Amino acid sequence: MALIEGSSFRQPRRTQLDQAVAACRSTAWVLALFGLASNVLMLAPPLYMLQVYDRVMVSGAIETLIMLTAMTAGALLVFGLLDATRSAITARLGSWLMAQLGPVYLANSVRARLAGDGGGAQPLRDLQSVQTFITSPGFNVFFDGPWVPIFLILGWLLHPWLGVLAIASAVLLFSLGVANEYVTRKPTIASSLSQIAATKHAEATIRNAEVVRAMGMLPAMIALWQSSNEVALSAQQRAAERGALLLGITKFVRYFVQSASLGIGAYLVLQGSLSSGGMIASSILLGRALAPVEGAMGAWRSFSMARIAYRRLQAQLRAMPEEPVRTRLPAPEGVLTLRNVSFAAPGSRVPILRSVSFEAVPGEVLAVIGPSAGGKSTLCRLLVGIAEPSSGEVRLDGSELRHWNAEELGQHIGYLPQDVELFSGTIRDNIARMSEAEDEAVVEAAMLAHAHELIQRLPQGYDTVIGEGGIRLSGGQRQRIGLARAVYRIPRIIVLDEPNANLDTSGEAALSAAIDEMKRHHCTLLIVGHRPSTIALADRILLMKEGRVELIGPRDEVLKRLRKASSDKAQPQDADAARSA
Incomplete structure (x- = not known):
């Protein structure tokens, strides 16, 4: 066993998707039992016709006709109730899968985004596609299909010729289904991939609406979207046309076989080999036998899309495993x-950071300066744990950051990125990091960030809704509310990336006061x-150039060295900073 597990034939690790599917097995057995009961009850119509034509019509017994009708009505009523219950079960199954796996794929998409994957929310759309198929009537074909041979055998028992017709038609319809899969598979996959690309273009255009409109980029962005969308529509059209042709052939075969069964049945009745009731019953049995096959053909496209989505979902979890x-x-x-x-972006061999070493201690302000593209923002990402070094160690109190659970580490970290993004909700929600919080803690964070007065000037104060359906905040307002979010509950580590980029004089004064307060x-x-x-x-200054630590030391000492070198060696922005300080 150990040899097998250690070999190249080792089975892939079970993902959360595998576990969720395994948890659905008991529900699948329930649906299978419902399928058995439903298909047994569907024998009522052919048996009813058989008895009416062969017994009631001959004997003229009205009581028997009434009894048969009542029994058949009862059977069909139970069938309807079972079918409704089965549909309710599949609806709940789809909702359960979404509830179980939605958080998993949302967290997975966040980690994938941090690793450089631009898939965005596509896994959630794929999960929605799977859920939609599970709740559709096409899903029940999996539970009705196994009973097709039973109806074929019953048709054979009525007469071998009718059995041969039923089996031949089932094989023909199944072959048409296989052909449908073969001719639509490639265009369906191509359509799905192109549609994803088109959606990404559309999302990027809408997300950057201000830039797109201000610089006249809308025609170009529309052209990019149309390029991907036209490929998707073309592939979708090819798949639809091919599928429609085969579906038309399937319907022809289906209806012709139904008529042919009556014709053969009538011939056998004339020959005295079959009763009139048997002729009608065989036609109903044949229709019931072929219904799942025809249903599978009709649901094939949605099944193919769900299968493609399922494979992407499985690949996503295997490419980005769950964090331990x-x-x-x-x-x-x-x-x-x-x-x-040292750190290099995924897929790149060129390092952004190179052998960076330093230490920062509580009660200290370390200012990081340097030219653009020097690795400063990447350093911030490493310090807050949203990126891992390619080599070397980032430790907090002696423990590597990767030894922390991300959610627990986040409670001790405050982070203000260059581009501050706030979430749809209230100011209070955003400061509290979208979690439940006491009013006192939210107000304390705002006051620490010196944003309390700014918030009170908004229409509803802390309860002002921002985002969709709410007000729009200026860059400076977003930055100061983002700072309040960063200092919420006074975290031990606070990383601010260009925190005064959008601030005016009063905003800078508030920022300086907030930094001094957090230092205390x-x-x-x-x-x-x-x-x-x-x-x-700053107590100390760290100068970064080309991903390396160029200088680090006490503020006055570093500034002195920068002033001395400003005439011929330092970057202009470093010299300006040194002279201003």
């Missing part, structure tokens, strides 16, 4: 240590920026 649950670590003091840290709370602060107000608050 780690031992809960004690709350950190806030000592950050980097040892020979013995937080470890790392701030990226070149403005004098930022550097003036």
